[in-house]
Amino acid sequence: MVARKPARWSGSDDALRAVQVAFDVEQAVLDAVRTAAFHNNLSTSDQIRQLLKLSSATRPKRPRLTVSLTSQDYELLAGRYGLPADDRLAIKERVTQELIRFAQSPDPHP
Known part of the structure; x- marks a missing residue:
């Protein structure tokens, strides 16, 4: 028997199929992207998406800082x-x- 997912989850199908991609670049590229993201009030991921002319989430993100604590x-x-x-x-x-x-x-x- 195949379990059916709730209808409210159907909008997350694309996100579930998305793959995070890491780019190995020199420090100057990291700095440029991070600086542009800071000045544009974007995450680095959204800044990269903007540079690549890809869509990004239009809903506002909760402003927060994160750190991992042991x-x-x-x-x-x-x-x-x-x-x-x-x-x-x-x-x-x-x-x-x-x-x-x-x-x-x-x-x-x-």
Whole structure:
């Protein structure tokens, strides 16, 4: 018996078939694409799609920063902030506050 997918999932068929492609290029190319993406307020992926004259998502993306944190990272941050290492939400809030202070500093370039 073949399971039928819900109708609301049909719009994701193309995304499921998409393949991520990595390009090995020199640093100058990386810098140029990243700088253009920054100035155009785009992700690097959307900037590449724009350069290639391909469509990209028209819905606005949630502005966010991401970083991968290991258990050791959480332990280190918990110690720095005086929080339990398993209180990841509180640690995330403190990191968010630190990022905001960084952005508001006179020269946010370390």
